[in-house]
Amino acid sequence: MLYGRNTERTRISTLLAEARDHRRSAALLLRGEAGIGKSALLDDAEATLRAAGGTHVLRAVGVEAESNLAYAGLNQLLWHVRDRLGALPAAQAAALRTALDDPGAPTDHRDRFTAGLAVLTLLADLAEDRGPALCLVDDAQWLDGATAQALLFAARRLTADGVVMLFAARDTGFTGTGLPELPLERLGARDAERMLADRDVPRAARARVIRESQGNPLALREFAAAGQRTPSTPDPLPVADRVTAAFRDRIAELPDKTQAMLLIAAAEGRGHLPTLLRAARRFGADLTDLAAAERAGLVDVSGRSVAFRHPLILTAAYQGAVATQRIAVHQAIADIADDPDCRVRHRASAAMVPDEDVAKELEDAAERARNRTGYATASALYRQAAELTPDAQARAARLAAAADLTLQAGNVEEAERLSASADPLLTDPAARARLGRLHATVEFERGDPRAAVRMLVEHAAHAAPDDRTAMLRDAANYAWTSGNAPSVLRIAAASDDPYVRGLAHQVRDEHDRGLPIIADLLARPGDPVRAAQLALILGDDRAVLDLTAAEADRCRRHGLVAALPNVLQTQAHAQIMLGLHADAEASVAEAVALARDTGLDRRAGRLRAALARVAAIEGDEDRLRDLTADAPPPGGGFADSARALLDLALGRHDDALRRLDDIAAGPRRHGTHALLSAADQVEAAVRAGAPDLARPAHERFRAWARASAQPWALAVAARCEALLTDAEEPFKLAADLHERSTRPFEKARTELLYGEWLRRARRRSDARVPLRSAIETFERLRAAPWLDRARAELRATGESAAAPAAPSALDRLTPQELQVVRLAAEGTSSREIAAQLFLSPRTVEYHLYKAYPKLGISSRKELSTLLEPA
Template sequence: MLHGRQAEIAAIDELIARAHGGEGGALVLRGEAGAGKTALLDRAASGAGAMRVLEAVGVEAESDLAFAALHQLLRPVTGLLDALPGPQRAAVRGALGLAASGDRFLLGAGVLSLLAEAAAPDGLVCVVDDFQWVDRASADALLFAARRLGTERVALLLTVRGDAPVKGVPSLDVGGLPEEAAAGLLDALAGGTIAAGVRQRLVTLTAGNPLALRETVRRLSPDQLGGREPLPDPLPGGSRLFGERVAALPAPVRRLALLAALEGDLGTVLRASGSAGRPALDELEAAGLAHVTGTSVRFHHPLVRSAVHESATPAARRTAHAELAAATEPQAHDTGAADTAATDREAPDTGAFADRRAWHLAGAALGPDEFVAAELARAAARARDRGGYGAAAVGLARAADLTPAPLTRAGRLKDAAVSAWLGGLPGRAQSLLAEARRHAGGDAALESQIAQLRGRFELNSGDASEAVRILSAGSGAAARSADGLALLADASEAAAYVGDTAALIEIGRRAEAYPEGFLRDAVAGVGAVPAGREDGPGLLRRALARTGELRDAAEFLWASAAASQLGEADLSAELIGRAGRVARVSGMTGQLPVVLEYVATAERIAGRLAESQAVSEEGLELAREAGYVNTVAAHQANLAAVAALRGQEEICRRHAHEALAIALPHRVGLRAGTAAYALGMLDLGLGRFDAAHDRFCALVNAGPGAGHPSVVWRSTPDRIEAAVGAGDLNGARTALEAYERWSAHAATAESRALLARCRALVAPPDGEEAIEGFAEALRSHTNPYEAARTALLLGERLRRAHRPGEARARLRTALETFRQAGAEPWARRAHAELRAAGESAEAPAGSVLDLLTPQELRIAGLVADGLSSKEIAARLFLSPRTVEYHLYKIYPKLGIGTRTELARLVVLRKAP
């Protein structure tokens, strides 16, 4: 019976009931040791009814073993892995030691999908006790899933001691029992023999902690409980709670308890303890301090383990680790434990045993030891290869501590920093890298690698201009090597983020010293074009000719940069789309949040505002999880631009200001410029031409770190429109001259269309030149959204030229496109012009697809592309069941019943 926990029980029951009904969620139970968190989990598991239950316990001895907790939790449902999308299945199998591949984001999505499969048909309750000791790799995957359970029939309950952070999951404090409940518990424990004054004193001194109450009553005599003898002062508690009981154990039992405190596997503990092991284990269980669960020894309470550990001398702990290392052999697992404990392992995971052995060797080490360090480094590499970057970072850092040779130590610290960065620990990565620099000893190759990492870390989370400096200097030290070109490429990317044209030009010049190739030509060309060099476009064209050879997402982003520098925004967007598809389904190693910056921008430029919003919302969440601060600013800036096009003033300003609060101090001019552009587009869409004109002009004058040439170039058609609306024709013509220079080497139809529209805008308003220019642009447009912008301008000119019939046709087309895109200010403007041209009908209701949320619209678009639910789940980091859930919501909204009908609606919406 649980005393005084009605509120906690109600919250847990509500979570489980919602999950059973299809609205999953997670809850953290937070409290001090002994507060009763485990009892609440036990009650949740036993009361789950027909729902399946999965359980795991965080064990401090296993907190450095990658995926130990995940293996424990998911082992009963590994038979469901075949139902997962291929990339997710491979990632989960890798994490569980069943395959050799793994990726952080794919793994989280795979865990989500596997939990969703396990929830069929009646729901699933997952309980994870002592989450503060769950290994980092398992914790990351579980929290990724926990934050995305909204449409799954899954309830996830975690317990945490103290203030251990659990990002993104609501928590419920489990404190001491209320006075009345604590008194009731004492009466039950003492059999009604406790005196009132003693009861009150015990409740006060233990603060109502249930475990403290139980252990205190156990230790007090009947006379003390009855008030006939004084209570001891102080009461036994805190670290002394189990200390006396541990100290009272016979030496062989204390030795076995120490082995169990350092190792979770029962077979290994028994092999290390020798012939005395089984009798000692029986005594430990009889003392009520531990019990056997499956193939593990579990202490009655984590404080028992703490008491065992604290009571042992450092020498005894080192000896125990050495004995466990000797006993940790996979081939001995079944033979050594066959007569002592049942096992449900189909085959030993040799990697897991090697990892355990490495950590025990490290625990036994007295000082630097290369053999032990190498074993630990190999264990860390196995964790990294399975996607356990956090565990890899810990293992490599410990290996570095044990490494005698300074240069080898620096290399391991550098590798630890990489793993920490990929594991979403940017602060830890920075400190590890700083330590690696101190031990690098002038080794040129290692120092160039460290410089590249320092620059990448700075670019993702710090000052982008500092990243340019670090990477440029590092590339000079590694001149003419492969590392040198990679550093130059990263320096060029950083300079592009800042908007530092001078740096781009200099970096491009230095890249020319390297042999011809895709990356060399792209970096050199990106610098040569703004320098006005005649060979710049040729370099970029030569790089783009190699696009068919590209495989990596980063390479496709470089190709998109080449197309963008040529003024071909449509080709750039296409290449960005390819980068996004590659990044989602292959070894992303942390690239995805950054790639999604560009994918979201490309969707917005194409007028697919709902899709752009959904991508940025996903990217924003992933960037926050990964600790990529500057990528957070990028997605905030894009969300501001989407809101601007929709006329959502408050949302636009909020996202823009949040983006600027990061981008300006971090000198990320590309994202600061996008946020400022969003505010200008908000004014332009709402007809505030003077304000829009001022904002666009400010963009032109913003220096590196506050603005960006690419944003200026892309926004010039908007600046020209704002200038014309504000009556500044000279300003519009000046902007056109600059735009003609930027577009001089563009060869795509869309680039020609935009240039024709800009020329038409500055043509005399009362002649045919403007009308013919807009018509020419319309014939060339490949982007439906930009075509609608041109159609609106053409319709306005035709109406003012007293040709209302021709105007109405153009305005109708523009109105429909704007409504489909959700660009409400532009739709209102088109509708007003349509009415002024004699159209009496009300504005059309827009596309039926407007009823869908951004996520639903993305799923609908992928259905139209012919993807299955599994394939869509793999693309969007969802479970297949979540995709089906969304489809079942989509169908009634649209009044359809099949994928074919849905695809037809999407295709019609996309048609120009």
Template sequence: MLHGRRAELKELGELLDGPTERSGVLVRGEAGIGKSALVAEIAAAAPVAGLRVLRTTGSVAERHFAYAGLHQLLYPLRTGVAALPVPQRTALRIALGLTGDGEPSGYLTGLAALSLLAEAASAQPVLIVAEDLQWLDRASAQVLAFVARRIEAEPIVVVGTLRDGTPSPLTEAGLTPMTLERLSDEDSAGLLDAVAPRLAGATRTRVLSAAAGNPLALTELPSADFSGSDPVLPLTERLERTFTDRLAPLPAPVRAALLVAALNERDVLAETLAAVEFLLGVPAGPEMLVPAVEARLVELDAAAVTFRHPLMRSAVAAAAGFAERRAAHLALASILPAEPDRQAWHQAAATAGPDEQIALRLENTAARARDRGGIAAAVAALEQSARLSGTAARRADRLLRAAELAVESGHRSEAERLVREIPPDELTSRRRTTVSWLLSGFEDGVGEDLSRVAELAGLARDVATDGETAAATRILWGAAMRCFWSEPGPAVRRALVAVADRLPVPDGDPATVAVTAYVAPFDRGEVVLRGLRKLAGTAGTDPEVDRYLGSAALQVGAFDLAARFSAAAAPGLRAQGRLGLLPRALAVQAWSQARLGDLAAAVPAAAEAARLAQETGQPYMYGLATAVRAEIAALRGEYRQAGALVVEAERVGLAAGARPVLATVQLARGLMALGEGRFEDAFADLKRVLDPASPSYQLALRAYWLSEFTDAAVRAGQTDAVRDILPEMESLATVTSSPALHLGLRYARAVLAPNDEAEDLFAAALSADLTGWPAERGRVHLAFGEWLRRQRRIVESRTHLRTARETFDALGLAALAERARRELRSAGESSPNRDPDAYDKLTPHELGIAQLAAEGLTNREIGQRLYLSHRTVGTHLHRIFPKLGVRSRAELAARLKTVGD
């Protein structure tokens, strides 16, 4: 019977009663506080409430074995793996070691686990119990976090336990936190009296004082010898000493068997007994462990030997000397010839000094772990391999490879720690190059000293001179990304271009095109545009190449190409499970489509980019996607929402001076102010993007919203300010055919022109190739209609204003549509009210699902695209249909097509 946990039991019990807004609970607390006892009560109650219980428990010994915890969790569902879609089935089978072919994506593995669990839950609701998350292997923990974020519509709940002060991916997975506090004096006394009713008064008082409300201590300390206890010892150390005291009286063979069990990463009784037989040279049966059961150190059944608490396991291991532990590890290694990875770890644990043979075995273990997607396990194996390396050079290489994998998994602090362990005299020029490249990749250098960009330029030059073209290109890419997020100055940009020019690569090489676009978007804009147009025919071939070509197109103002490349990249990145790159492609797609006026595509892309960037730990991409969402909200006239998103995006951008984020924030602010008639504010907001001293200044982006700046300046009576900046923009236009730049210039020329020149300039703006730029065409019609009305050419003005209104209504650009309506009223023509369309009624997430359903994708296919279970997709469609007044997919497709038209 639990003491003092009534409120916690009630809260957890509510999870079993039916659907709630919570996906589960994460129970935290110190060692021995009763987390497992609390969860055991809920697990016992779940079957009575009609739930199926699936469990996994983290283990100190298994924390370096990728997907060990996931295997334990999904084993009861193994027969359902065959019914999974092929990509998911393959990823899960590789991750669980059922096949050795290929390398799984962690996110595809997560989707496979979600699908498997959702199918099980469709037959019977599921309770997932995940204990000791602090010791769960990282790959399994990441999959569980992935699942927990996506079970909103599934009859699945997750209850996890985590020791205080320890990290876990589950802490950011949306689980409701529950902190277990120590028991009150009254509850402590009740528990102690229940477990030790005849305890002498003085001892009882000492136990209550020493336990200080910790349930495990209250249970275990009554059997301790307090005569020599140090009252200032931490409680866990005191408990370990208590367990050690229980160990001392046991016979030597029993202690040896307990040590083997403590060092074995699995609780399999047969394995423990086999290793004990090898260690002692005598037959070993379950009866050997009965004294340990009587001492309340372990629990025993026909298949497993389980320590009653993790502290008991660690106490047994700590009480043994190195020689004893070494012998036990070697005994375990001897029985594992069929499991080379576990064998290698035990051999390594038994080795005090260098041993190249075992180091090589661990290296192979790391390779297998990486092939299964267990990056954290591979890093641990390589680090241990480095410790056992026979030479300093091999140790350095293995540490460097471990650091590379840490970078791949996004763990900067771990990568830096591993690099610091390389002896300085082993950092050859090649290794220094690798280190520089590795650590420069995090967050694209946002927040780094700008001198770093110049260093990378010199490093790329030196590496290229040594003939390392691929390495030089990677370094240049890192430097180029810094030119996007920060501003290193023209000299550094020229140095980077010079290095890129000298690389022995074919003309139009995609990587060089992308680097050049970031570094010199205007000076080399024409070269980049030629390369992009030539490569456009290959879109859809390689998603990673498409992704950075989309980014390159954005830099040079080719938003139509940027949207095309990025949209082509997204399906491939999804299929490969590359969720680290996917939000980058989606953010560029949303940014470009918002500029083109394609809000129907931009809305779900921006929302998903923000969500995935946050989930994958990319704060600046999250900031950029959030700023795009603010821009979209402003264009739709949703100013309250736009204001909230602006605040959030600016918070992220200001933290490290992320210029593209802050520039897009200013654009959103300017659009809000224009829509609300605050023209002086709009002018001030947009002008900041053009000021090199402002953190919102971004070399490329500053040139791509001249139309909005011109509108704000004219209405604020600041036309001279626009005329002052036009010469610089005209100069840029002489060296690049950037579509966005030239469209903006044509608009500004027409709007600012004297009356005797304006009509020809408006006609020229409308005669330009505006294919794929509907918002810009509508804007020119609107400005032309406004000018014609001011010239009292009312009938002519109505045609242009009507075209502008219809264009903006179709695109969902409510702010501009309202401006066109006002102008039409002034021209003597009324406009029909615009009824809310699908894009107004649906959330961004729902809109994305609706669009895919309208394309004919099944729920399962939509789920695979968006990393959701098909049941969750079905739940969303059940909400979407009534919102839009449709009853079938065919009606949905027609509804969305009508809106799009």
């Protein structure tokens, strides 16, 4: 019976009822100290589900001894449903088989987050089959890192699957999950009194037991069961420690061989009875010696397993033994262990001094975990190996490996701490250079690209040739994206890499020399992500979109979740320039969610800043401020350009000109966004009545446009010339070039300016044509301030502006609904869409169900006629 938990039981029962009746999903983390009743609530949740006819319950318990065994928790959770793996999409099935150490698992699916997606799909499939699915995870603070990441990835994507995931964890550990938490408080006096009364504790003794237990349910139960004795510890100790002491006192009263069996079970940790019994022979003990512990209610023995009734009993059994006994037990288990991971864990626990043999075994275990994408686990094993490594250089190398794996697991701060520990131990220059590259990556992720550049340049001088080239290229790229022009030039002086030289020419405004190099590199086969960056520098929007779309598709097909945020960010830039604002919103929303899921929370500000230009075009100053509030470099470059564009849109020409002057003279003047701002600078100067201030900006942009040969850029350069010369021919040239260009917003701006020029020339009839076209585009882009100007100009020609066009039905969709709808319109099945977007099929159907009324349709068949391809 549960006491004092009506509120908690009601909340959990509601989640289960909604999962059953409305196919909703939820995840909840129960948080509280040891003995507070978390496990009892999980048991109650299972009983509630089964009483309602539910059958699908998956359970796992975090085991401290297995916290460094990659996917140990996932194996435990999914053991009884492994036969369902064959029904999963291929990439998910492969990832899960790899995680579960299936001998037949392919070796080319190495993204750890795909295992989490596979868990989500599996849970959703179970829920689809006869009712809701319940996933219960106890002692989550002891889950291995790989399992924790997989389960949290699944939990954050629950929507409409009929799945409930309940986690239970102590007050410390399993933090930063992003899940809603339900803290469990200690029992009040009335509930504690009821509990003791039901256990026939004499009334005279209850007050003391309640006072000593402080309302902790386990303490109440144990102190009452011990005849109202209190443990042999002083009052100031935390209640959990006092309960542990009480268990230790009870264990001390048992026969010596029973105590030995409990120590072996505690050291073994997994509850594997055959291993326990084999080790027990070394100490003259056997299964009969566990009987006294069973009768005392300390352990349960069933089948081939032994389980402590509470983790604090295990702690008491282990801590109650002296060090020599613990070492002897660990060594005995290591000697009889068949599994290499089990063997090395116990050898390490028995090692009191550095031991290279044990350290090497730990390193081998770390590599096994790495090969199964258990990066957090692998890092922990490398750290343990480093602690037992006698040689300073080898210890540093293992610390560096741990740091690299920690970074891959998404923990930037811990990676920096580990690399800082390794740094002073290294004497080999090449090894220090490799570690320096990791330091630089950490600094870049923290949002300090200048520090990253400095580190890469310093360490590249001591690196091996191949490493040196790659490090200088990375340094140049960091310097370029953050607007650090002097560093680009310094790096170019030390590198013969074509990419670096191309960037250096750009910095010197030698566009006719730099852009051909970039174009040549783009034409060569190579890394599609790098190719997309090259196309971005060239201003080739369609190439950027095609490259990122193909790469995103590859990442989705192979489940390469961690690689997607950067790809989607670049894709969003191209989508914005192409006028696909809703698609850009969807790309950024997905990138932000994935960055957070993969532990790269710091990227969120940079990713969101990509939408700053959309907010500027729409004239939404509050949103622009919100999007750029926490944008580190290079996101700040997008933010500066966007703020200047908003000033221009709102008629704040002097403010725009000051901001644009700062960009032109600032460190980011050579970036593609800043170059486009040069065109804005021309318009701002002309409208502010200072055309002479615009001429340098015009020359700079025109030189870049000619070298890039992009039609949109040549059109904008012609528009700038028209503004400065007040002549029609450049406007006509710009209009012609825009017909072959890819940037609708820039085309509409040219049409607006041309219309204004024609009206001033008293050619009102001619002016209406470009103004109508501009209005149509501005309406589609929701470019409110620009639309107001265009309508005012059209009215000035004597024509009333047409009624605003009805908003696009797509504008009513959420970013994720838009992604789902676009894929469904192409004929992609719900299961395929789910695999691509890292959702469950049921969630895909839910999004379609929500989208159809917004689009005014009722079935998939109508989607293909409603939507044009993105």
